Amino acid sequence: MRFSPSIVALAILVTSAVASPISRSDFVIHEKRHSVPRLWTRGEKLDSSVVIPVRIALTQSNLESGYQFLEDVSHPSSKNYGKHWTPKEVIDKFKPSRETVTAVRTWLEEEGISRSRIRLSPGRNWLEFNATVGEAERLLRAEYHVYEHDQSGQPHVACTEYSVPAHVRRHIDFVTPTLHFDAKIKPRDANRLPRRGVVPAVKPGTGHDIGLTDGWKPKLGQDVNVQSLKPNLTACATATTLDCLRALYKFKGFRDGHKLAKGNSYGIVEYTPQAYVPSDLDEFMTKFRPGAVGVRPILDSIDGGVVQQESKSFGLNGESDLDLEYAIGLVYPQPVTLYQVGDLVEGASFNNFLDGIDGTYCGGDDPTQDGVYPDPYNVTGAYEGPEDCGTFAPTKVISTSYGYNEADLTPAYEMRQCNEYMKLGMMGVTVLYSSGDYGVAGNSGQCIDPTTGAYNNGTSGLFNPGFPATCPYVTAVGATQTKANANLAHLPAGTQPETACETVIYSGGGFSNVFPLPAYQAPAVTSWFKNNNVPYGADRFNNSGTTRGFPDVAANGANYVIAIDGKFSLVFGTSASSPTFGSIITLINDKLLSAGKPTVGFINPALYAHPDVLNDVVEGGNRGCGTPGFTAVKGWDPVTGLGTPDYGKMLKMFEGLAHGGYGGGYGN
Structure with a gap:
């Protein structure tokens, strides 16, 4: 993957491994946002006691060969053109390895997230747990803020960068919530979210038409x-x-x-x-x-x-x-x-x-x-x-x-x-x-x-x-x-x-x-x-x-x-x-x-x-x-x-x- 120099200077990048300035030297920045999207303004730091759902996307197996697998059944010069895979064949080929699941789970437990709190998704491709903001910040060497949309007033939880241990990085695609901003293709009712201490994703009364990006x-x-x-x-x-x-x-x-x-x-x-x-x-x-x-x-x-x-x-x-x-x-x-x-x-x-x-x-x-x-x-x-x-x-x-x-x-x-x-x-x-x-x-x-x-x-x-x-x-x-x-x-x-x-x-x-x-x-x-x-x-x-x-x-x-x-x-x-x-x-x-x-x-x-x-x-x-x-x-x-x-x-x-x-x- 290559970028022109001017794009590198401003795009939202998956950064190369560098030592984290936040904490231990064995942590590296996994993702970093260089700027806030237009019309979003960073507000106050999120209270450390607020509970957020943390989701870790595990690296899948054999993705480096995914293009070749697809071309094998799709390119007109291939002898296997049209011989499409079954869902089970796809699942078995790409599910994360046992090594990946174990490495990330072990890191979480070492950071104080007990095994009983961690759930592995049915497809073995996500690890999920709820954590306080304080726990997530220590885990990811990050700092969470509340962002607000200038036009709709929609609040959002995000950080500008986060880090993971160097030896774990190859096992993780990304973590949420971190750098991603709501694309607003769906409505939200903000009134119910504070009950769990989670920042709402859409301000009420902003109008139904925001359900589809303009x-x-x-x-x-x-x-x-x-x-x-x-x-x-x-x-x-x-x-x-x-x-x-x-x-x-x-x-x-x-x-x-x-x-x-x-x-x-x-x-x-x-x-x-x-x-x-x-x-x-x-x-x-x-x-x-x-x-x-x-x-x-x-x-x-x-x-x-x-x-x-x-x-x-x-x-x-x-x-x-x-x-x-x-x-x-x-x-x-x-x-x-x-x-x-x-x-x-x-x-x-x-x-x-x-x-x-x-x-x-x-x-x-x-x-x-x-x-x-x-x-x-x-x-x-x-x-x-x-x-x-x-x-x-x-x-x-x-x-x-x-x-x-x-x-x-x-x-x-x-x-x-x-x-x-x-x-x-x-x-x-x-x-x-x-x-x-x-x-x-x-x-x-x-x-x-x-x-x-x-x-x-x-x-x-x-x-x-x-x-x-x-x-x-x-x-x-x-x-x-x-x-x-x-x-x-x-x-x-x-x-x-x-x-x-x-x-x-x-x-x-x-x-x-x-x-x-x-x-x-x-x-x-x-x-x-x-x-x-x-x-x-x-x-x-x-x-x-x-x-x-x-x-x-x-x-x-x-x-x-x-x-x-x-x-x-x-x-x-x-x-x-x-x-x-x-x-x-x-x-x-x-x-x-x-x-x-x-x-x-x-x-x-x-x-x-x-x-x-x-x-x-x-x-x-x-x-x-x-x-x-x-x-x-x-x-x-x-x-x-x-x-x-x-x-x-x-x-x-x-x-x-x-x-x-x-x-x-x-x-x-």
């Missing part, structure tokens, strides 16, 4: 009179519908009576209190997919996830309505599974979702970032059942339209979560994330001050990449839009009707400050640096050429017509692009499964090896941070990736790979 929330446009929409595809530049997407990406979808392949549901992830409105779903289908009127997604309620209908607004219903109207509309009669995560009190995070579909991941949830279940505070309406831990099976395709700034969290935390997506890929699951809506900037247009490392108002500074889009084991989806003069009803062969999205939103893209460049992407990124006059240096982005670039692909993200709260409106965002791209993968999987072939699984190696199955986008940019951002060019670019899907070409490629060979493309 950078990934679809943007609302004008209302639409759907009765006036022309049915002949001539208005797709200003009103994107199901028919427009089918014309753009050359697929018809399935007829109502289509015989379904078994085991092929399309997973959409939502976080309470975001929820779809059933009447909106029916209103949309009545207009655009009559056969699906009355159809509902299969509800997998993780940790008390509820499709709440008490409060309605675009902020609460826009994301879910958009995702499900288009997912169901495009894949029907294929089923869609809704992973609704978190109750109305605790809320949820990406970790809670991953817990729900993989029991080995459970055990490390932190109340300052994740929902903790069963609810320990006896709040009326809270989910009192056990934490969902491997309760639900992952669907073959999972699309998520939520995200963080990469700089919100530490690299250790992000790497551990990214490795979980790697495991899902090994099991044949395609994981898609939207790339963000502020171009090269982060949520709400935030950029990074090159001196302090803090976020600024987005008019200058370093580009701010998004996570999990920068994880090399997910497929990051950027946004395009239909050209103003494109008539999809009479589109000449070879015509590219799309540009990078520059209406209301800008396709998120750039280069990671955390994740190294994966081998499958290296030729494309190397070519981009070589063949394009990049107008920025290390003063703007990680230009080392050795880190992960994103997005991987793109799909239309502008002027989507959705039914929302009883009316039709236009919405914009990569929040639309990801579920659209995932719908096409779901349709391809149906064809493969019906023919007795494996699902496509992790698609990035195949797409980078055969980019000709995508429509290259060569116009538009993704401005941000006071710059024009990057520009869409021939081949891969950090605006629209490899391009938009061509269903027929992609299907032919994946069918060929499943047979053991595909002659198209020019490979890598």
Whole structure:
């Protein structure tokens, strides 16, 4: 993993081992934050008697070979392509060693944390115990403070650095609560937390809309009179519908009576209190997919996830309505599974979702970032059942339209979560994330001050990449839009009707400050640096050429017509692009499964090896941070990736790979 010098000066780093200045010489700094995230202010030191839940993420076995395992079943040149692993095979390969568990447990006991207080998670990958702040500070040679969000008043517990013994360090990924800051994709009820002496994670009365980070929330446009929409595809530049997407990406979808392949549901992830409105779903289908009127997604309620209908607004219903109207509309009669995560009190995070579909991941949830279940505070309406831990099976395709700034969290935390997506890929699951809506900037247009490392108002500074889009084991989806003069009803062969999205939103893209460049992407990124006059240096982005670039692909993200709260409106965002791209993968999987072939699984190696199955986008940019951002060019670019899907070409490629060979493309 390499960083440009300017990034090293400000990024949140997993530091190299150096002697701790705090205490014993055999302790070394494990993680250190060089600056406080924008809009957070450090307050008073936390009282030493307050109890906090300490979670230690144990180093897993064989992760150094994880990429090779994934590529072995995902790269088109591999003889094992499509031979996905079983969940048990994945568990056995990566569980922490007995040596690791013993080394960390022994250290804790030597520091006065008795064995009876320590719990090993079911997957053997977390050690958990409650400790007073005083105990945690002595254990980690750290100092805890209360931080407060300048706008919402949300309090948070954190330290700026912590240390562990040198001989134990290799056995620990990270510890919580320490450097991580709440990404606010879930609500909290602060009133119940002081009962246990834990600092609350959200101030009451701040409004429901904070449940979804603004950078990934679809943007609302004008209302639409759907009765006036022309049915002949001539208005797709200003009103994107199901028919427009089918014309753009050359697929018809399935007829109502289509015989379904078994085991092929399309997973959409939502976080309470975001929820779809059933009447909106029916209103949309009545207009655009009559056969699906009355159809509902299969509800997998993780940790008390509820499709709440008490409060309605675009902020609460826009994301879910958009995702499900288009997912169901495009894949029907294929089923869609809704992973609704978190109750109305605790809320949820990406970790809670991953817990729900993989029991080995459970055990490390932190109340300052994740929902903790069963609810320990006896709040009326809270989910009192056990934490969902491997309760639900992952669907073959999972699309998520939520995200963080990469700089919100530490690299250790992000790497551990990214490795979980790697495991899902090994099991044949395609994981898609939207790339963000502020171009090269982060949520709400935030950029990074090159001196302090803090976020600024987005008019200058370093580009701010998004996570999990920068994880090399997910497929990051950027946004395009239909050209103003494109008539999809009479589109000449070879015509590219799309540009990078520059209406209301800008396709998120750039280069990671955390994740190294994966081998499958290296030729494309190397070519981009070589063949394009990049107008920025290390003063703007990680230009080392050795880190992960994103997005991987793109799909239309502008002027989507959705039914929302009883009316039709236009919405914009990569929040639309990801579920659209995932719908096409779901349709391809149906064809493969019906023919007795494996699902496509992790698609990035195949797409980078055969980019000709995508429509290259060569116009538009993704401005941000006071710059024009990057520009869409021939081949891969950090605006629209490899391009938009061509269903027929992609299907032919994946069918060929499943047979053991595909002659198209020019490979890598």
